[in-house]
Amino acid sequence: MNDTVVPGRGDKGLLRNRVVEVENLTIRFGDFTAVDGVSFSVRKGEIFGFLGANGAGKTTTIRMLCGLLAPTSGVVRVGGLDFDDGGNGIKSIVGYMSQKFTLYDDLTVGENLDFAAGLRKLPAAAAEKRRAELFGMTGFDRPLTAKVSDLPGGIKQELALAAAMLHDPEIVFLDEPTSGVSPAARARFWGLIRRITAVGKTVIVTTHYMDEAEQCGRIALMRAGRIIALGSPDELKDSAFPGPMAEVDFQGSDPAAPIERLRKAPGLLALSPHGMRWHAAFSEGALMDAALSALPVSVRVRKIKPSLEDVFIRLAGGAQ
Amino acid sequence: MGITLRAFIRKELVQTLRDTRRRVLLFGAPVIQLTIFGLALSTEIKNIRLAVFSRPDDAMFLRLAERFYASGWFVPAVRGPGDDPMELIASGGADAALIAPAEGLRRSAERGSGKMQLLVDASNASKARAVEAYSKSVISEAALREYGTPLRTPVRFDVRVLYNPAMRSSLYLVPGVMGMLVCLITIILTAMSLAREREVGTFETIVSAPLSDLEVLLGKTVPYVILGLLDAALVVGAGYMIFGVPVRGPLWQLALASMVFVVATVAIGTFVSTVSRNQQQAMLGGFIFLFPAMLMSGIMYPVENMPGAMIAAAYLDPLMYFVRLLRNIMLKGGAPGVFWTDVGAMALMALASAGLAYRRFRRTLN
Known part of the structure; x- marks a missing residue:
């Protein structure tokens, strides 16, 4: 069973390169449908991101793809393997870094990696060789005898990634790997993710941060258990905002009345506050120019490119 | 594995x-x-506070009281000169009180009865049982030593405690x-x-x-x-x-x-x-x-x-x-x-x- 390969969007070469294929994936917990008919595929070497609010179904989807949860219905193929063996086949070829603690705070760096190696049944010599490789790649330079509780958050996450990749998995799942980590450490961690995919491994990552989502090859936007948009950051922006966008800065003057008028302007697609400023998207440039020229002279207007945050607000936030 | x-x-x-x-x-x-x-x-009960009441010249009774204290189970209760036995137990000053017959133990014993009164605080039942058992053993020991005759019991046990001889x-x-x-x-x-x-x-x-x-x-x-x-x-x-x-x-x-x-x-x-x-x-x-x-x-x-x-x-x-x-x-x-x-x-x-x-x-x- 489960030989239903998704008929091709894209050419044959791409089809063969799909390391993750998901078709109509659904999981229910009692009456609650946590993931509802989700379909997508991930190419080898891709950074694939899940973006969505808490409870949108990102973690549940990832846990099914890691072989931790049996789907209620639908097809999951990870590295060509399915869930028929209870998930152990999938577990052996993927690495998973959950959003909770994955390291033991009371153990040292070495003890944590030894335990991770033991879980994967790696012989001591192989584990040591692999550890050296991973330390080389991540630039991890703390002593093996350092206690994990003494490491800063960013270093801990790098170590957790190394532990999740000790068995050299082809596909790595990272569930909010950078939450609670300093911006500099986040940038470092994303450098690591790019290095992992550069050697042909596939990374599937969930995040709350828009700047991180921008760095993904493709993003699946999730809301209430469904994928509501899927594509590269640029594709998502283009489809959500086919026309131009402007940033409107009232510079301290009362925005209430002009905003009310702007809301009724013909051709307006979206209007949302961003801090002290507002973003207004229109279907056509001419309609935008007309609407903006009607604003008071004290208002400063600037044409901008939509960000993923705009996309997220338009697709996920608006209709809630 | x-x-x-x-x-x-x-x-x-x-x-x-x-x-x-x-x-x-x-x-x-x-x-x-x-x-x-x-x-x-410990299930052994020790340091039972015993108060004795008798006429000061009741030598036989006082010797018996000495045996109670020498047994290691009883200690003298602290009491004032005018204390009443019942009050002493009620106030918690003593766990038991041993009261000699008014005529003196010797005379009472010579008349063949030798009745003493033992008041026991049984608000702790296991302690009370222990007091009773210990008192009997002290008195039968005393009877044997002083008169060479055991208290009248038709059957005597030869008790040997196994595995834990000292109990x-x-x-x-x-x-x-x-x-x-x-x-x-x-x-x-x-x-x-x-x-x-x-x-x-x-x-x-x-x-x-x-x-x-x-x-x-x-x-x-x-x-x-x-x-x-x-x-x-x-x-x-x-x-x-x-x-x-x-x-x-x-x-x-x-x-x-x-x-x-x-x-x-x-x-x-x-x-x-x-x-x-x-x-x-x-x-x-x-x-x-x-x-x-x-x-x-x-x-x-x-x-x-x-x-x-x-x-x-x-x-x-x-x-x-x-x-x-x-x-x-x-x-x-x-x-x-x-x-x-x-x-x-x-x-x-x-x-x-x-x-x-x-x-x-x-x-x-x-």
Whole structure:
């Protein structure tokens, strides 16, 4: 069973390169449908991101793809393997870094990696060789005898990634790997993710941060258990905002009345506050120019490119 | 299997032994509790405060009173000159009062009756029974010494107390306390360790590895069987050094009985963890099992004294068998017949609880 390969969007070469294929994936917990008919595929070497609010179904989807949860219905193929063996086949070829603690705070760096190696049944010599490789790649330079509780958050996450990749998995799942980590450490961690995919491994990552989502090859936007948009950051922006966008800065003057008028302007697609400023998207440039020229002279207007945050607000936030 | 199990054992032992609180729970608490329980849980009643009331010239009575105090069971109660015996007991100033006949003990005895009054505070019934028994023995001893005639009893016992000739209650209680401590520590440590991993989230990493359910279960329990056995050995050693409780039976019996018991308690701890959402619940769940198990184990109250339904429940209490086994092995030298039936019963229970724990555990994994 489960030989239903998704008929091709894209050419044959791409089809063969799909390391993750998901078709109509659904999981229910009692009456609650946590993931509802989700379909997508991930190419080898891709950074694939899940973006969505808490409870949108990102973690549940990832846990099914890691072989931790049996789907209620639908097809999951990870590295060509399915869930028929209870998930152990999938577990052996993927690495998973959950959003909770994955390291033991009371153990040292070495003890944590030894335990991770033991879980994967790696012989001591192989584990040591692999550890050296991973330390080389991540630039991890703390002593093996350092206690994990003494490491800063960013270093801990790098170590957790190394532990999740000790068995050299082809596909790595990272569930909010950078939450609670300093911006500099986040940038470092994303450098690591790019290095992992550069050697042909596939990374599937969930995040709350828009700047991180921008760095993904493709993003699946999730809301209430469904994928509501899927594509590269640029594709998502283009489809959500086919026309131009402007940033409107009232510079301290009362925005209430002009905003009310702007809301009724013909051709307006979206209007949302961003801090002290507002973003207004229109279907056509001419309609935008007309609407903006009607604003008071004290208002400063600037044409901008939509960000993923705009996309997220338009697709996920608006209709809630 | 080998590599994974070894990794689990190393990890759990390092974690347990590195953490000060768990180290104290494992090694400090048993020794301290064994000492406290062994000393405090004495069924012998000593230092009974006895007040005597007589005419100052009643020489015979006063000699008898001296015998009471010399027995080691009684101490003189502190009292003022005008105290009334009843008041003294009511106020808690004395546990018992011995009152001479008004005419003097000698004259009363010569008339053939020799009646004295003994007032006993029976608000503590076991103490009261002890006072009665001790008083009788002091008086019959006195009768024998003073007149060469025992008190009139048609039958005399030639009592020989076996296994514990000095009737030291510590000898009887310490094995019970040992069983209780091993039970407590293995259940709590196992349940807490599993609950901690779930609570913190590290359990997710364990289950994301391609392991069978059995491998995960063994990995999380075998280390605690090892720690439980270490603890059993420690408690037996401490019992010997502090209270001189011997091990008269073969050591392999002790090891086998401990092994089977620890497997049962670790399985119970695992079961408790599967119905607990966090460490506090695991701790409470452990105690919900522990209290009845201790009360029905016969450590403090003989199982035979319980009502019928409770006796039936006691026979389902692994601690009851373990305590009986410990007393059998340590004091009686481990009579093989009783040993094998008790070990067998305990093994059945270990098997049943391990099976139940495995089923629950699998359910919580998936």
